[in-house]
Amino acid sequence: MSVEQTDIEKIAKLSRIRIAASDMPEVALRLNDILAMVDTMQAVDTTGIEPMHNPLDASQRLRADIVTETDQRELLQQNAPAAEQGLFLVPKVIE
Amino acid sequence: MHQLTIAELLKGLDSKAFSSVELTQHYLDRIKQLDGNYNSYITVTAEQALAQAQAADQARSQGEHALLSGIPIAHKDIFCTSGVKTSCGSKMLDNFIAPYDATVIEKFQQAGAVSLGKTNMDEFAMGSSNESSFYGPVKNPWNTDTVPGGSSGGSAAAVAAQLAPAATGTDTGGSIRQPAALCGITGLKPTYGRVSRFGMIAFASSLDQAGPMTRSAEDAALLMNVMAGLDEKDSTSADKAVPDYCADLNQDLTGMTIGLPKEYFGKGLNAEIEHSVQAAIKEYENLGATVKEISLPHTELAVPCYYIIAPSEASANLSRFDGVRYGYRCEDPEDLYDLYTRSRAEGFGDEVKRRILVGTYALSAGFYDAYYKKAQQIRRLIKNDFVNAFKEVDIIMGPTTPNPAFNLGEKSNDPVTMYLEDIYTLSVNLAGLPGMSIPAGFADNKPTGLQLIGNYFEEARLLNAAHRFQLATDWHQQTPSGL
Numbered sequence: 001m002s003v004e005q006t007d008i009e010k011i012a013k014l015s016r017i018r019i020a021a022s023d024m025p026e027v028a029l030r031l032n033d034i035l036a037m038v039d040t041m042q043a044v045d046t047t048g049i050e051p052m053h054n055p056l057d058a059s060q061r062l063r064a065d066i067v068t069e070t071d072q073r074e075l076l077q078q079n080a081p082a083a084e085q086g087l088f089l090v091p092k093v094i095e
Numbered sequence: 096m097h098q099l100t101i102a103e104l105l106k107g108l109d110s111k112a113f114s115s116v117e118l119t120q121h122y123l124d125r126i127k128q129l130d131g132n133y134n135s136y137i138t139v140t141a142e143q144a145l146a147q148a149q150a151a152d153q154a155r156s157q158g159e160h161a162l163l164s165g166i167p168i169a170h171k172d173i174f175c176t177s178g179v180k181t182s183c184g185s186k187m188l189d190n191f192i193a194p195y196d197a198t199v200i201e202k203f204q205q206a207g208a209v210s211l212g213k214t215n216m217d218e219f220a221m222g223s224s225n226e227s228s229f230y231g232p233v234k235n236p237w238n239t240d241t242v243p244g245g246s247s248g249g250s251a252a253a254v255a256a257q258l259a260p261a262a263t264g265t266d267t268g269g270s271i272r273q274p275a276a277l278c279g280i281t282g283l284k285p286t287y288g289r290v291s292r293f294g295m296i297a298f299a300s301s302l303d304q305a306g307p308m309t310r311s312a313e314d315a316a317l318l319m320n321v322m323a324g325l326d327e328k329d330s331t332s333a334d335k336a337v338p339d340y341c342a343d344l345n346q347d348l349t350g351m352t353i354g355l356p357k358e359y360f361g362k363g364l365n366a367e368i369e370h371s372v373q374a375a376i377k378e379y380e381n382l383g384a385t386v387k388e389i390s391l392p393h394t395e396l397a398v399p400c401y402y403i404i405a406p407s408e409a410s411a412n413l414s415r416f417d418g419v420r421y422g423y424r425c426e427d428p429e430d431l432y433d434l435y436t437r438s439r440a441e442g443f444g445d446e447v448k449r450r451i452l453v454g455t456y457a458l459s460a461g462f463y464d465a466y467y468k469k470a471q472q473i474r475r476l477i478k479n480d481f482v483n484a485f486k487e488v489d490i491i492m493g494p495t496t497p498n499p500a501f502n503l504g505e506k507s508n509d510p511v512t513m514y515l516e517d518i519y520t521l522s523v524n525l526a527g528l529p530g531m532s533i534p535a536g537f538a539d540n541k542p543t544g545l546q547l548i549g550n551y552f553e554e555a556r557l558l559n560a561a562h563r564f565q566l567a568t569d570w571h572q573q574t575p576s577g578l
Contacts, residue, residue, distance in 0.1 A: 003456070015410065015455045016417070017448055018436040027452070033511045034453055038399040041469050044476070051471030052478060054301055055287045055527020056551070060330040075194050079421035088419050091430050 002032045096121050097257040097578075101166055101314040104260060108155065108165050115155070115165025119148035119209050122167050126211065126258050129578075133234050135243075135253040137172045138180050139212035147209040154207060162321055164207030169259035171250050172213035173220055174200050174305075175294040183296045184216040184228040184246075187416050187423045187442035197294025198326045199263060199305050206321040211259055215249030218444045219413065220270055220298045222246050223516050226507045227446045234503070235278060236575040237541055241500035244274030250308045251278035257578050261309040261318060265295060267302045268401055269495075269520025272532035275308055276495035276544025279534045281561065281571060282308045283315045286552050287527035288333035291326030299408035300331070302401075302524040311571055312533065312561035316340035319554060335552060343555050344562040349383030351560065354488030358394035359519055365498045368543045371536030372494050375545045375564065379492075382563055387488055391480040396473050397522035398514055403457050403470035404525070409447075410454030416442065449510065478526040485550045490560055494519055495532040495544030523548055531557045534570040542573070 005024055008031065012019045019027055073086055082089035096118055099107065107113055123141050130136055144167065151165035175181050175193035182188045196204070203210065217227040225233040225248030233248040235241045236256035243252040247264030251274035254262050264271040266284035275282025283306045290305045297303060307318035319340040326332045353376065360369060376386055418424040418438030425441050428434035443451070457466035484491060496516060506513045523530040528548055535545035549557045565571050
């Protein structure tokens with residue numbers, strides 16, 4: 001399968017990554033190279049093979065549903081690009 | 096002091112031949128003096144290192160003996176280190192000061208180790224050449240026109256250039272073993288789940304695993320004794336007893352059966368590398384092992400399978416970098432959508448963006464079965480190849496890489512060609528097995544690696560086989576000129 005510019009625009013939107021129009025041909029070329037390489041998988045018959053999510057076929061351990069974290073809001077927000085009164089600031093969402 | 100292994104340094108500290116402060120200062124001086132040639136460190140934490148060294152000296156004088164007390168170590172910049180920049184090689188995290196320590200970092204601190212700083216790496220561990228780092232490429236100490244491999248290229252170069260006695264690395268598709276091979280050092284990727292991933296910035300969560308990069312198998316065993324074990328903070332970490340990895344290092348190899356996958360010696364393998372691997376196998380026969388040809392029929396599918404699974408998991412993991420809570424934010428965003436898309440476009444490099452796009456495509460409606468599910472089915476076929484092989488052999492050996500270190504810039508514009516360099520290492524991650532690379536000779540005057548692959552949780556057997564080889568040969572003691 002190969003991707004056209006409209007497909008890439010859709011993927012870029014889903015990925016939340018802006019792609020400049022001038023970069024589009026290069027992005028398309030490289031993505032199609034990669035997709036051509038991975039397409040060799042399609043020739044393999046995998047009927048009845050159980051997909052493998054975890055190499056040890058393990059399921060994740062659960063812990064008791066109790067609070068273990070302490071409040072570290074100030075420490076954690078020191079890395080925020082913009083924060084005020086304990087809140088993360090973003091451009092206005094609702095007019 | 097910089098020529099000594101960790102095992103030797105521990106003896107030197109014990110006998111008071113030198114103090115940890117002297118040792119640490121010596122390494123800090125070397126980094127200052129030489130790292131301009133290699134670019135192996137992103138951050139050097141001199142003050143903290145000397146404070147840790149002083150504490151270690153004091154503890155030692157009071158008779159306390161933690162496992163690595165006073166030993167300087169470098170950490171790949173993928174591990175969160177409290178109060179220290181943790182960039183993951185990306186502009187996205189150039190301003191990120193980790194608010195907590197990764198479990199691996201905590202364990203080294205408890206073991207008394209001194210942290211010299213954070214090593215360079217491919218951005219978000221995506222790469223095989225260290226050229227995708229926001230902080231510039233790392234240069235291979237054996238030949239500074241060539242790449243050190245990746246993604247743990249800074250760690251490999253730092254150990255090879257003797258700018259750290261050992262370093263931590265992570266391996267998602269070969270990122271410990273391939274740079275270890277290209278830089279002529281020893282590297283071990285443990286079984287998936289053996290070492291905690293908590294605080295290790297996630298790339299592909301079902302493949303990522305941390306491990307040691309050292310000058311010898313004995314040193315790798317010493318580091319594994321610190322790193323391995325169950326961690327309640329990582330729900331995928333294995334609840335399995337940790338052996339003393341140093342206990343069986345010297346065990347005799349008589350009767351060990353080595354499997355040689357015929358698919359690992361086919362077309363595409365550099366002739367001098369093949370020769371060095373065959374010579375290493377001969378050495379193992381001298382040490383009492385028997386050799387058997389085996390087949391891993393789905394080997395060629397490892398590359399396509401990996402390049403769906405790893406990008407798919409990456410596209411989900413890297414969605415957390417949104418320019419809101421931490422990391423890079425673009426200037427003057429018009430609205431929230433603009434903030435997300437521009438922060439991510441400007442904060443991520445080309446290879447990272449490419450993999451996010453591929454992963455998003457593979458997971459998107461209408462393509463999931465053809466790509467992601469298909470890759471997960473093939474992943475099981477690849478694992479089954481190994482499960483069948485280990486019914487007949489104790490250990491699998493072959494080359495770590497098809498070629499020695501390539502030139503800087505040679506493959507950086509052609510991702511698919513770069514991906515094919517990982518053909519022998521990817522399937523080990525897909526299967527979740529432990530794998531190791533040890534120096535085994537030279538091709539075109541560049542170091543080559545012998546890869547050892549073990550059955551699940553048999554790191555001790557790999558270390559034993561590697562140690563016996565290193566007692567009989569001196570490839571691991573070769574060092575680049577100019578140090």
